[in-house]
Structures are given as structure tokens and as C-alpha cells.
Amino acid sequence: MNIDQANRTAVERMMSARPMLTGLAKALDVLPGMRENLILHAGPPIEWERMSGPLRGAVIGALIFEGLAKDEAEAVALVERGEVDFEPCHHHSAVGPMAGVTSASMMVYVVEDSTHGGRSFSNLNEGYGKVLRYGAFSDEVIRKLRWMNGTMAPALAQAVGDGIDLKALLSEALHMGDEGHNRNKAGSLLFLKQLAPRLSDPDVLRFLGDNPLSVLNPVMAACKAMADAAHGIEGSTIVSTMARNGTDFGIRVSGLGGRWFTAPATPPDGLYFPGFSSADANPDIGDSTITETAGIGAFAMAAAPAIVTFIGGTPQDAVHATLEMYEITAAEHDHFTIPALGFRGTPVGIDLRKVVELGITPRVNTGIAHKKAGVGQVGAGLVRPPMEVFEEALVAFAERYGFDEKEA
Amino acid sequence: MSLVTRCAVRAGSYHDSVVLMQLQRALAGLPGVMDAGVVMATPVNRELLAAGGLEVGEAGPDDLLVSVKAESEAAAAEALSRVDALLKVRGAESMGRGAESMGKFRPRSLASALKQLPEARWVSISIPGRYASAVAEEALDAGRNVFLYSDNVPIDREVALKRKAREKGLLVMGPDCGTAVLGGVGFGFANRVRRGDIGLVGASGTGLQAIMSHIHKLGGGISQAIGTGGRDLSAEVGGMTAIQGLDLLRRDPETRVIVLVAKPPAPEVARHLLALARSAGKPVVVHFLGAPLPGRRLGNVSFAATLSEAAELAVQLGDSPEAGDPIEGPVHGLFSGGTLAYEAMHGLSAFLSPEEYNILDLGADEFTVGRLHPMIDLDLRIRKLRQEAGGIVLLDVVLGEGAHADPAGELAPVISEIDATVVVIVIGTDEDPQGLAVQIETLEKAGARVFRTVSEAMEWIFLHRKSTEENLLPVSIQGPVINIGLETFHASLLAQGASSVQVDWRPPAGGNEKLAGILARMKG
Numbered sequence: 001m002n003i004d005q006a007n008r009t010a011v012e013r014m015m016s017a018r019p020m021l022t023g024l025a026k027a028l029d030v031l032p033g034m035r036e037n038l039i040l041h042a043g044p045p046i047e048w049e050r051m052s053g054p055l056r057g058a059v060i061g062a063l064i065f066e067g068l069a070k071d072e073a074e075a076v077a078l079v080e081r082g083e084v085d086f087e088p089c090h091h092h093s094a095v096g097p098m099a100g101v102t103s104a105s106m107m108v109y110v111v112e113d114s115t116h117g118g119r120s121f122s123n124l125n126e127g128y129g130k131v132l133r134y135g136a137f138s139d140e141v142i143r144k145l146r147w148m149n150g151t152m153a154p155a156l157a158q159a160v161g162d163g164i165d166l167k168a169l170l171s172e173a174l175h176m177g178d179e180g181h182n183r184n185k186a187g188s189l190l191f192l193k194q195l196a197p198r199l200s201d202p203d204v205l206r207f208l209g210d211n212p213l214s215v216l217n218p219v220m221a222a223c224k225a226m227a228d229a230a231h232g233i234e235g236s237t238i239v240s241t242m243a244r245n246g247t248d249f250g251i252r253v254s255g256l257g258g259r260w261f262t263a264p265a266t267p268p269d270g271l272y273f274p275g276f277s278s279a280d281a282n283p284d285i286g287d288s289t290i291t292e293t294a295g296i297g298a299f300a301m302a303a304a305p306a307i308v309t310f311i312g313g314t315p316q317d318a319v320h321a322t323l324e325m326y327e328i329t330a331a332e333h334d335h336f337t338i339p340a341l342g343f344r345g346t347p348v349g350i351d352l353r354k355v356v357e358l359g360i361t362p363r364v365n366t367g368i369a370h371k372k373a374g375v376g377q378v379g380a381g382l383v384r385p386p387m388e389v390f391e392e393a394l395v396a397f398a399e400r401y402g403f404d405e406k407e408a
Numbered sequence: 409m410s411l412v413t414r415c416a417v418r419a420g421s422y423h424d425s426v427v428l429m430q431l432q433r434a435l436a437g438l439p440g441v442m443d444a445g446v447v448m449a450t451p452v453n454r455e456l457l458a459a460g461g462l463e464v465g466e467a468g469p470d471d472l473l474v475s476v477k478a479e480s481e482a483a484a485a486e487a488l489s490r491v492d493a494l495l496k497v498r499g500a501e502s503m504g505r506g507a508e509s510m511g512k513f514r515p516r517s518l519a520s521a522l523k524q525l526p527e528a529r530w531v532s533i534s535i536p537g538r539y540a541s542a543v544a545e546e547a548l549d550a551g552r553n554v555f556l557y558s559d560n561v562p563i564d565r566e567v568a569l570k571r572k573a574r575e576k577g578l579l580v581m582g583p584d585c586g587t588a589v590l591g592g593v594g595f596g597f598a599n600r601v602r603r604g605d606i607g608l609v610g611a612s613g614t615g616l617q618a619i620m621s622h623i624h625k626l627g628g629g630i631s632q633a634i635g636t637g638g639r640d641l642s643a644e645v646g647g648m649t650a651i652q653g654l655d656l657l658r659r660d661p662e663t664r665v666i667v668l669v670a671k672p673p674a675p676e677v678a679r680h681l682l683a684l685a686r687s688a689g690k691p692v693v694v695h696f697l698g699a700p701l702p703g704r705r706l707g708n709v710s711f712a713a714t715l716s717e718a719a720e721l722a723v724q725l726g727d728s729p730e731a732g733d734p735i736e737g738p739v740h741g742l743f744s745g746g747t748l749a750y751e752a753m754h755g756l757s758a759f760l761s762p763e764e765y766n767i768l769d770l771g772a773d774e775f776t777v778g779r780l781h782p783m784i785d786l787d788l789r790i791r792k793l794r795q796e797a798g799g800i801v802l803l804d805v806v807l808g809e810g811a812h813a814d815p816a817g818e819l820a821p822v823i824s825e826i827d828a829t830v831v832v833i834v835i836g837t838d839e840d841p842q843g844l845a846v847q848i849e850t851l852e853k854a855g856a857r858v859f860r861t862v863s864e865a866m867e868w869i870f871l872h873r874k875s876t877e878e879n880l881l882p883v884s885i886q887g888p889v890i891n892i893g894l895e896t897f898h899a900s901l902l903a904q905g906a907s908s909v910q911v912d913w914r915p916p917a918g919g920n921e922k923l924a925g926i927l928a929r930m931k932g
Contacts, residue, residue: 003930237930271429274445274453275460309430323513327520357916357927358516379429391923398926405925 006235011349014230019222042100043245052246057135057373058099095287098133107153122221135373159198166222179304181297191215223294239350246285263386270381282371295348298363415475440483449473514912534893556582585635586613604629607663609653611670622719641673689870737799741767744782807836820854
């Protein structure tokens with residue numbers, strides 16, 4: 001078996017995927033395996049008892065939003081009676097930032113890979129402030145969700161028209177100072193530019209324009225489509241999922257099927273908003289690491305000098321961050337390029353072997369959630385997955401493909 | 409203890425929010441400061457600060473608002489007084505750090521170092537021996553030559569690496585190679601020596617250093633110094649690197665004299681090396697430390713008894729009065745003696761490509777139909793000499809009974825007339841009727857180089873003939889370096905003006921042997 005060849009196939013598929021935003025639909029109608037009592041969450045599987053504050057808060061909010069509970073107490077009781085199922089977004093072709101909580105009647109973006117035919121999904125971005133994805137579930141939060149679901153989503157569905165090429169949008173945004181994870185200012189404006197001609201509601205236009213993260217969720221679904229195209233290649237050591245649920249950090253590997261390798265998530269190292277400190281930080285949370293998995297985000301840091309202060313302070317640090325990621329990736333991206341590096345392709349396709357051999361874990365740019373439900377974002381910074389998940393995956397790969405010691 | 413809150417406003421001063429967060433962190437870290445907020449004074453931000461018990465003052469969205477909560481009035485005042493300085497320091501710091509770190513990314517793997525310095529021809533390896541051979545192999549697979557300083561590399565690995573190198577036309581110097589000078593750049597431990605025409609091959613690092621330093625002291629200079637590693641001349645390794653090194657120096661146009669230094673090699677390896685040295689076409693000085701000398705000189709090979717004598721001989725041979733302008737062009741042989749022609753052709757064919765020489769035996773049947781043998785009749789040779797303008801012409805003059813009475817006298821006018829380097833081999837004795845001394849003198853006066861044996865003539869030609877081919881060397885003997893291991897080697901390469909990229913190398917899988925084993929098997 002030729003691992004390098006398998007990896008080339010996987011990364012080739014990742015790079016050639018062409019995610020198109022084709023519409024919006026109700027989760028229950030489009031997510032494979034979606035059910036009314038199922039709550040999807042970010043990261044690897046987790047049971048209620050081990051969920052962190054922000055994830056619990058988001059679950060409570062979703063149950064209220066769905067009308068399954070009228071307040072926190074009812075929601076908790078419902079969960080404790082075992083009437084609510086929890087599964088990762090990733091098990092249903094979906095991704096969501098931070099808590100990632102997605103329930104049956106929520107509207108989701110539908111992204112289709114026009115090269116390989118896969119579909120992927122993501123919920124809608126609520127902007128900054130008090131939001132469900134950080135575990136807030138006050139009336140105000142639920143009201144906003146209802147407006148997004150009932151007013152904004154249908155407008156967007158209509159405005160998407162023949163579809164929006166998210167890969168082209170991302171390539172352009174990388175040349176405008178975005179890295180696609182922590183900075184989506186340019187991409188969000190490009191997104192608005194494409195939608196605006198078919199939008200008439202000033203509230204929707206203002207909401208999208210005011211939210212520098214509006215394109216994050218479609219971008220994540222696009223990255224999910226790219227990563228899924230690389231998944232399931234026999235003999236490939238390419239990492240096809242990285243995700244956190246606020247308690248555990250998990251990865252999956254292309255050649256190792258659906259198996260998760262998990263270890264406790266650590267709090268990010270970053271800068272904090274006024275009044276907060278690392279003591280307030282929740283362990284790392286969210287599916288947004290799908291961006292790094294697909295070769296953008298922290299991997300494209302050299303493209304986003306405006307946010308370098310999160311990782312050390314100088315544009316050169318940003319360049320070094322990207323250079324470091326070339327060490328552990330299988331290829332340079334054909335489509336996502338970095339002007340500051342002479343338009344070199346972004347590092348893409350994390351190779352499990354290189355991570356373990358060199359002792360370099362992937363860099364992840366991330367927002368930092370308050371550990372208490374509903375407080376919201378308290379900062380932003382850098383986090384790295386625990387090395388154990390890669391080591392365990394390598395051992396599992398060796399067992400699965402006969403590279404373990406008894407073979408020798 | 410009661411806390412004091414104070415704030416300051418910088419009107420119309422826009423800063424990126426990240427800059428502000430850093431400033432806030434710096435302020436909160438000052439002695440006596442409990443909390444700090446630094447924001448653009450938008451209504452939302454002011455609310456946030458107020459909710460945290462910080463003072464918000466009078467400020468608008470375009471103003472910078474700095475607010476601190478401190479243990480004392482003095483601490484608060486002190487913190488606020490530092491704001492502008494901190495903002496300035498930050499700017500200067502980031503500029504300085506940006507410039508300093510420019511291009512200084514330390515790759516962690518050979519693969520990415522090669523992306524950074526694709527023109528690198530050499531990989532210098534000085535990591536612990538048990539990891540070294542895997543890295544050396546990776547370098548060879550990437551088509552790079554290896555300077556392998558590391559020791560404790562098993563001998564079977566050494567043999568495997570050197571075989572692979574030989575197949576790929578690459579060189580592995582080492583393991584346990586302390587010294588090399590390639591294209592004027594010292595690798596590992598190396599003295600600064602002037603460049604020159606003496607090339608060295610050595611299985612002894614300090615031996616090479618001693619000889620090079622002495623050559624330098626005597627006014628000579630070094631073309632290349634190739635280390636082989638201490639075990640290269642053992643029977644197991646068979647002198648693979650030394651053989652490649654001799655071959656390289658033999659064909660290196662910058663090298664006029666070769667020095668071979670080693671502890672006594674295995675006998676069969678010694679035989680092989682000496683045979684190679686004999687056919688080098690250049691003077692070779694051999695010093696096998698502590699071994700009895702087989703003689704002082706065998707043909708072009710001289711034997712030295714000590715390191716310093718090796719240096720002295722090399723410098724003398726390099727300075728030999730024969731050194732003059734280089735000669736060039738193809739070699740045309742016009743022989744009267746068949747065996748002499750054959751010996752010359754044999755010698756030339758070892759070093760020149762077939763297009764570069766043409767040897768005619770004018771005594772062969774095809775030339776003697778209807779005319780006298782060329783030892784008696786020089787007409788055909790004279791006619792051909794006139795035709796062969798340019799290049800190098802090789803003639804034999806055979807004296808003795810039965811031969812022409814004055815061959816030199818007949819050849820001399822033509823030799824002085826034509827525009828070619830003429831080399832003559834005179835065969836005869838001082839009792840021959842033509843007069844040996846007179847014949848030689850006549851030829852030399854006409855401008856010919858005269859020798860008494862074919863091999864001496866060959867040696868002179870090889871020594872003086874300028875190569876028509878550039879890049880004769882099968883391996884690039886110089887060029888930028890990837891340094892993996894001792895950082896002092898990297899620093900010294902840079903100090904010598906060479907390009908070098910230092911790899912921030914660490915043991916695979918952080919030294920976890922189980923994982924490293926799996927990774928090695930996966931590379932298979």
C-alpha cells in the first residue's frame with residue numbers, strides 16, 4: 001500500500017471540490033438522519049453530563065426555540081428524562097461554529113460540491129453579542145433566532161439565486177486580508193455584494209452588513225464539503241476532521257473511517273476583551289477548525305496581517321505561522337494562495353505522520369467562549385489540538401494497516 | 409483598602425481593537441493595578457466598562473478611552489501616565505521584531521528546508537548517530553550530497569548509504585567525518601586556508617587539517633578537501649568514498665596535485681586506491697599514517713612519511729617548474745612505433761572522450777604500401793604535421809641502427825613552423841648513432857616538449873591540458889548547505905559567506921520509540 005499515493009488522492013479531492021452555496025432549507029428537511037428530538041452539536045460525541053457551560057446553554061436555547069421547553073428548568077428536565085438525543089453535526093454532514101447547536105426547525109445553508117456531488121450544511125450566523133452559539137438563551141436571543149429563521153433565511157434563500165461559488169469567494173477574500181476563520185470581514189462583504197441585488201429588506205441588509213462573520217457559516221460548510229471529499233480514502237493519513245465540543249478535541253482520519261480520536265480540549269492562548277481573563281475561558285469549542293482542516297484559517301495566517309497581534313504581534317509571525325504549517329501538510333493549495341508568500345498555495349492536507357514525527361500540532365485560530373453559558377465571546381487567540389489525538393490515531397492506523405510491531 | 413478608578417481620554421485616536429487589548433493587558437500587569445479597560449468609546453464599550461466597575465468619563469466613539477482600577481491614587485495615575493509610552497513601545501517593538509525575524513523561519517524538516525533553499529547541494533548532518541542515517545538517506549533520496557559528522561552510525565548503514573550515493577552519483581562524506589573544504593567553504597572543523605590547486609582526500613579529519621594548515625603555511629592552497637570518515641578504507645566499506653573522491657579530484661580542473669591521507673587501509677582497499685592514484689594523470693602524494701613506505705616514488709605517486717612531508721611534497725609538485733600556460737585542444741598522435749601508439753592511446757582513453765584524441769600508427773600496413781617505414785621516411789609525418797595546425801601533436805622519434813640518420817633535424821623546421829603544442833617521445837640510448845643529446849636539443853630548440861617515456865608524456869599532457877568540458881564533476885563539489893544539528897556549523901558556514909539553512913531538528917515523534925518505529929515502518 002502506498003500512503004503517499006493515497007494522500008495525494010485525498011488532497012487532490014480536497015482541492016478540487018467546488019462548494020457552491022445553492023440555497024437554504026429547514027434542517028429537518030435536508031440534514032441526513034435529522035429528527036425532531038435530535039440536537040446537533042459541535043465537536044466529537046458528548047453526553048449532557050460532560051457538556052461545558054456554553055454547550056449546555058445552547059442546548060437549552062435550542063429546546064426553547066423548538067418549543068419543546070418553555071424555560072431552562074423544563075429544558076433540563078426534558079434532557080434528564082432522556083427525551084433529547086445528542087449527536088455531532090459532523091455525523092449529519094453539518095458544521096456549526098462554537099456550540100454548533102442545530103435543531104430540527106432551524107434553517108441551514110445548503111452547500112453542494114459540484115465536483116464530487118456531496119452536500120454539506122451549516123446553521124446561520126447570529127453576529128456578535130448575546131448569541132446561542134456561546135450558550136445564551138434569553139428571550140432576546142430566541143427572538144433574534146426566530147427573526148433569522150422566519151425573515152432572513154427565506155430572503156437569503158431567494159437571494160442566493162443560481163448559487164454562490166464559495167471557493168472563488170474564499171480565494172478572493174484571502175487576497176483581501178482574511179484567513180477565513182477568525183477574520184471574515186472581506187469575505188462577508190463579498191457575500192453581501194453577491195446577495196444584495198436580490199435583497200430588499202433593509203433589516204436583512206443591515207444585519208448582514210453589520211456582521212463581519214456573516215459568511216463564516218457558509219465558509220465552514222464549504223470547508224466541510226472539501227474535507228468530506230478527502231475522507232474515506234483507503235490508506236490515507238490525511239486528517240479529514242478536527243472539531244471540539246467544549247470538553248474534548250476530536251479528529252478523524254481519511255483512511256480510518258468514522259472513528260474519532262479525542263482528548264481533553266485546552267483553553268486557547270489569546271487576548272481578552274475588557275474585563276475578562278484566561279480564568280473566564282471555556283476549553284476550546286466549535287466545528288470552525290474545519291477551516292484549518294481544509295487549508296485556511298490559521299494555516300493561511302500569512303494572508304491576514306491585520307490580526308497578527310493574536311499570535312505574537314508582527315506580520316513576520318504570521319508568515320512563520322503559515323510556514324510552520326507547510327511542515328505538516330501534504331500539499332500547497334491549487335486555489336487558495338497567499339500574496340505575501342509570492343502567491344504560494346496555502347498549506348493543505350494535514351498529514352498525521354508529519355504531525356507525530358515532527359511534534360508539530362496544527363495551529364487553530366479561534367474565538368474564546370466564556371465558560372458560563374450565555375456570557376459570550378471573551379477573546380480570541382490561538383489553540384493547538386492535544387498531541388495525544390494524533391498519536392492515538394497513528395497507532396490505530398498502524399494496527400488497521402499492519403504497520404504495528406507484530407508485523408516487524 | 410478602597411479601590412480607585414480613574415480614566416483618561418485620547419480624542420480622535422483610532423487604534424485597532426487588538427492593539428487596545430494588548431495595551432489593556434500591559435496596563436493590568438502594572439503594580440497596584442487591579443483591572444484595566446482600553447476601548448474605543450462606543451456606547452456599547454462604555455457600557456461594558458461601566459458594568460465592570462470602571463470609570464467611563466466623557467468620550468465619543470472616535471475617542472480612545474483608558475480606564476483603570478487600582479489600589480491607590482498613585483498607582484492609577486502612574487498607569488495612566490504610561491499609556492502613550494506603551495502605545496509607542498508597541499509600535500517600535502513590532503517593527504523591530506518584524507525586521508529581525510524577517511526570513512528567519514527555522515524549518516523543522518529537511519523537506520521544508522529544501523523548499524527554503526532549493527539550490528542546496530549539501531546536507532550537513534551532526535545529530536545523534538542513531539537518528540543520523542535516516543536523515544542522511546532522506547538527503548540522498550532528495551538528490552543531495554551528505555557531510556555526515558555524526559558518529560555511532562552502524563557500519564552496515566554506512567555501506568548502504570554509500571552504495572546508494574554511488575548509484576545516484578552523490579557523495580557521502582562520513583559518518584564520523586570531521587573535516588571538509590568544498591569550493592573554498594569549510595565544513596565541520598576546518599581551518600581557513602587559501603584556495604589553490606592541491607586537492608585532498610582523507611579518512612582522517614585532523615590529518616587533513618594538519619596537512620592543509622601546513623600547505624597554507626608553505627604558501628600553497630587547497631582546491632578541495634574531501635573527508636571520507638574513519639571507516640571508509642576498511643574492507644567492509646571498501647573505500648567507496650575515497651575512490652569517488654580520488655576520481656573527482658582526478659577530473660577536477662582546479663586540482664593539479666592530489667594528496668591521499670589515511671590510517672593504513674585494508675590491503676585490498678590500498679591496492680585499489682594506489683592503482684587509481686597511478687592512473688590519476690596528476691601527481692599524487694600518499695600518506696598512510698604509520699605504514700612502511702613501499703618506495704619514495706612510483707610514477708606519478710609519491711609516498712610521504714609524515715603529515716608535514718605530505719604537505720611539503722604536495723607544494724613542491726604544485727610548484728614544479730613545468731607549470732606554464734595551459735595547453736588545449738584535441739590530441740593527435742603521429743607514431744612510427746605501433747606499441748608506442750598503443751600505449752599512448754590506452755593512456756589517453758582513460759581520461760579523454762573518443763572525440764578528444766586521434767592516434768595514428770603510421771607504421772601500420774595501410775600506410776606503408778608503396779613507401780618506406782616512417783622510422784626511415786619522415787615525409788608522411790611531416791605532411792600530416794603541416795595539416796594538423798592547432799591542438800596537441802604527439803610524436804615518437806625512435807633512434808638506433810636502421811633508423812633515419814637525423815630525424816630531429818628533419819622534424820625541427822616543421823615543429824617550429826606549426827601552431828600546435830608538440831610533444832615528442834624519444835626512444836633511444838646515448839650510444840645510438842644519431843646522438844641522443846643532440847636529437848633532444850634540436851627538438852627542444854624547435855619548441856617541442858621532449859620525454860623519454862610514453863607515461864611521462866601522458867602525465868605532462870594531463871597536467872597541463874585545460875579541460876574543454878565544464879562541470880566535469882559528477883557531484884557538485886560546492887554550493888549552499890542545509891545544516892541539521894550543531895548550530896555552530898551553521899554559524900561558521902554563514903561566517904564564511906556560504907548560504908546555509910539551519911533545520912530545527914528534533915528526534916522523530918519526540919523520541920517516543922514506539923511511534924518512531926511505526927513511522928519508520930510506514931516509510932517502508
